[in-house]
Amino acid sequence: MSAKLAKQSLVAAVLAASSLFALGTAPASAASFPLCAARVVQHFDLDKGQTPESIVFSPNGTAYVAFAKARQIAEISPGGAIRILATLPAPADGGVNTPGLGFPLTVGIDRASDGTLYFLYATGTADLTGVWRLRPGGTPQRIAALPATSLPNGLALDQRTRSLYVADSSGAVWRMSTKDGAATVWSADKELAPAGFLGANGIKLRDGAAWVTNLDRGTIVRIPLHANGKAGSAQVTATGLTGIDDFAFTGKGNEIIAALNTTNQVALVKPDGTHHVVLTAADGLQGPTTIALRGRTVYVPSAAYLTAKDPNLLRAHLAR
Structure with missing residues (x-):
């Protein structure tokens, strides 16, 4: 057996013994390097609207998930038990005016070090659309209103400044403080604009910049965060x-x-912009929405928006 195969066999054995989301029964499949031991470890209930749009982990391995169509925030224990923490109020019109989609949905989620959850709700109505907060043991509260015409989608929390950055699929990034909730357009760069459906989507903060995906254009863009807080080009x-x-x-x-939702793939994107596919439908993907890493363990939620079957959570190992 080659050293590479031996390493992958060892990784598979370690992952099989893990208790984190151990309810899955699907056999591990052959993901492309550098991912290995891909396995669906959790299945969700499509009839209940359990379409995982975003996920974040606490240090102890508990996951917090935004179930988009259910309008819910859920906690998933390391053993795989699901507990609903909050169900957001339905808009009076049923959410038919939610931009691009026509239904209300909970989307991006992030977690502060004190356990407070911040998440997004898009409804197409002015009374509910915006950024919401859920403190441990508390009830959900909207802390920042966004326009009814916006589609808040991705969320990133700057733990240092307590600022939130929201990728709005109508073509902008909003910035607001967790203290007062005052929201301002941080960037409306043309690279964030949609090209027929949805523009800015996912967002992360790294190396003095906000990194934002554009679903319609199939791009990742980097927006510098200047010392004065303003956005660069x-x-x-x-x-x-x-x-x-x-x-x-x-x-x-x-x-x-990166999760490639409409093509049912996950891609590894190198710093020079080149990429190759590392997971496909053969690995269990059902419309992947996001990616989360804990150490070298990779988690991929699938919402099954287009496939309409088996929303799930896949786990793989990042081999280096």
């Missing part, structure tokens, strides 16, 4: 990523793992 860093949703950095420079 967006620079396209990767192209050809059809249907890109959200993403995560691997920790190796600016290398990225």
Whole structure:
């Protein structure tokens, strides 16, 4: 057996013994390097609207998920038990005016070090659309209103400044303080604009910049965050990523793992912008929405928006 195969066999054995989301029964499949031991570890209930749009982990391995169509925020224990923490109020008109989609949905989620959850709700109505907060043991509250015409999608929290950055799929990034909730357009660069459906989508903060995906254009753009807090000009860093949703950095420079929702793939994007597919439908993907990393373990939620079957959570190992 080669050293590479031996390493992958060891990784598979370690992951099989892990208790984190251990309810899945699907066999591990052959993901493309550098991912290995891909396995669906959690299945969600489509009939209940359990379409995972975004996920964030606490240090103890508990996951917090935005179930988009259910309008819910859920907690998933390391053993796989699901507990609904909040169900947001339905808009009076049913959400038919939610831009581009026609239904209300909970989307991007992030977590502060004190356990407070911040998440987005898009309804097409002025009374509910915006950024919401859920403190441990509390009830959800909207802390920042966004226009009814906006589609808040991706969310990133700057823990140092307590600022929130929201990728709005209508073509902007908003910035607001967690203290007063006053929201301002931080960037409306042309690279964020949609080209028929949805523009700015996922967002992460890294190396003095906001990194934002554009679903319609299949791009990742980097927007410098200047010392005065203002945004610089967006620079396209990767192209050809059809249907890109959200993403995560691997920790190796600016290398990225990205969820390609509409093509049912996950891609590894190198710092020079080149990419290759590392997961496909053969691995269990059902319309992947985002990526989360815990150490070298990669988690990929699938919302099954287009496939309409088996929304799930896939786990793989990042081999280096």
